[in-house]
Amino acid sequence: MIKVSYHNHTSFSDGKNTPAQMLETAIQEQFTHFAFTDHIHVKEGVDWTMDTSDYEAYIAQINSLKSMAPSLKVFAGIEVDWYLGRQTGSWSKYESLQPHLDFVVGSVHAIEENGMLFFVDGSYEELLEGLEKAFNGDVKKMATRYFETYNEMLEGLSPNLAAHPDLLRLYTQGKLITTGEDWYMDLLLETARLMGKLGITTEVNMGGDYRKKNGIVYPQDQFLAILKENNVKVTVGLDSHSAEMVGAYYDDSLAVLSRAGFGELAYFEDSQWKKSPINIPK
Numbered sequence: 001m002i003k004v005s006y007h008n009h010t011s012f013s014d015g016k017n018t019p020a021q022m023l024e025t026a027i028q029e030q031f032t033h034f035a036f037t038d039h040i041h042v043k044e045g046v047d048w049t050m051d052t053s054d055y056e057a058y059i060a061q062i063n064s065l066k067s068m069a070p071s072l073k074v075f076a077g078i079e080v081d082w083y084l085g086r087q088t089g090s091w092s093k094y095e096s097l098q099p100h101l102d103f104v105v106g107s108v109h110a111i112e113e114n115g116m117l118f119f120v121d122g123s124y125e126e127l128l129e130g131l132e133k134a135f136n137g138d139v140k141k142m143a144t145r146y147f148e149t150y151n152e153m154l155e156g157l158s159p160n161l162a163a164h165p166d167l168l169r170l171y172t173q174g175k176l177i178t179t180g181e182d183w184y185m186d187l188l189l190e191t192a193r194l195m196g197k198l199g200i201t202t203e204v205n206m207g208g209d210y211r212k213k214n215g216i217v218y219p220q221d222q223f224l225a226i227l228k229e230n231n232v233k234v235t236v237g238l239d240s241h242s243a244e245m246v247g248a249y250y251d252d253s254l255a256v257l258s259r260a261g262f263g264e265l266a267y268f269e270d271s272q273w274k275k276s277p278i279n280i281p282k
Contacts (some may be wrong), residue, residue: 002034004267006161007079007105007203007237008246012058013038014048016242019061020068027069033267035075036062036268037105040094049081052093053189059100073269077103079163082153084112084145103268104236107161108150109167111142120146124171131176138177140183143168147187151194160268161237162202164218167190179222188223196230201266201273204256206249207239217256224260233266233273254280 009015010022019036021166026034038058039049050058062076078101080094098104110119111134135142146168154162166188169177177184195202205218219227227234236253240246257265257278264275 001279002033002265002267003029003031003250004236004239005031005035005246005250006035006075006077006103006235006268007037007163007205007242008035008205008240009020009038010036012054013040013050013070014241019065021243022240022246023068023072023074025243027072029247029250031072031246033075033269035077035103035105035268037077037079037103038080039081040097041081047199050078055093055097060096067263075102075268077101077105077160079105079107080109080153080157080159081094081109082149082157083108083110083117084149084152096238103161104157104159105161105163106153106157107152107163107167108146111145111149113141113145120168121170124175127171139172140197143172143177143184143187151191154191154198154200158198159200161235162195162200163237164205165195165202166219166223166241169218169220170216174260179220185222185226188219188226192223192226192230192232195227196234201233201235201268202227203235203239204239205237205239206253207241207245221256221260224256224262228261233275234262235266235268235273251280254278 008022010019012015041049059076084273109121110117113134116134118134120127131137131142150165234257237250238245258280263278265278266273267276
């Protein structure tokens with residue numbers, strides 16, 4: 001049976017456990033495919049990302065773990081945090097690292113306007129401050145800028161996996177954005193169509209609920225339905241930041257996919273995405 005997670009963090013970035021500890025749990029939990037995807041930034045100066053001086057050691061350590069479990073396919077990967085216009089920073093160092101990677105996750109955690117950068121997955125208070133200072137309180141403008149940045153990431157990075165595409169709703173959903181508003185659904189549709197056109201796979205991500213205990217799952221049900229209509233493949237990326245998370249929420253992720261009408265799970269093997277029937281344990 002296929003059991004996968006393509007989005008996992010270690011103590012090289014903002015995770016709690018070493019790669020070996022994470023992999024030990026993945027083996028115990030009988031995963032068949034497991035990717036390490038610690039954070040790197042195309043800008044410098046963010047403290048929860050991997051230091052550029054650790055790149056070589058990170059890749060070497062992940063590669064050394066591949067022999068621990070011959071039946072488990074282990075991927076040396078990273079999560080690239082994209083900024084609008086790419087604003088080079090450490091981009092050249094990413095390009096030097098890229099040939100040594102098995103897997104690349106693309107994401108957007110921060111957006112910019114009027115010279116101000118702020119993170120959309122910080123605290124609600126930080127989000128409100130950024131919304132007011134950068135966008136004069138205009139929620140629609142903020143959301144549009146987020147998806148504009150995300151779509152640029154899809155085209156500019158062409159990642160193997162597009163992470164938590166509606167991360168913006170971590171603090172806005174139910175507070176600033178009403179589910180089903182036409183303008184917001186149009187943004188989701190545009191991103192889904194682009195994913196379908198480019199053939200980019202996305203994930204069911206339980207990290208919001210696990211780490212913040214807020215019930216947030218990415219993508220939301222309406223977005224999953226749009227992704228399905230646009231033939232976008234979806235896999236499981238637990239977004240685990242600890243060994244404990246590796247063993248949690250997997251069946252819940254499959255249930256989210258199944259509820260949305262997906263009968264197959266995407267899995268990455270031989271440098272391409274394939275599909276396997278979804279089987280939820282009784």
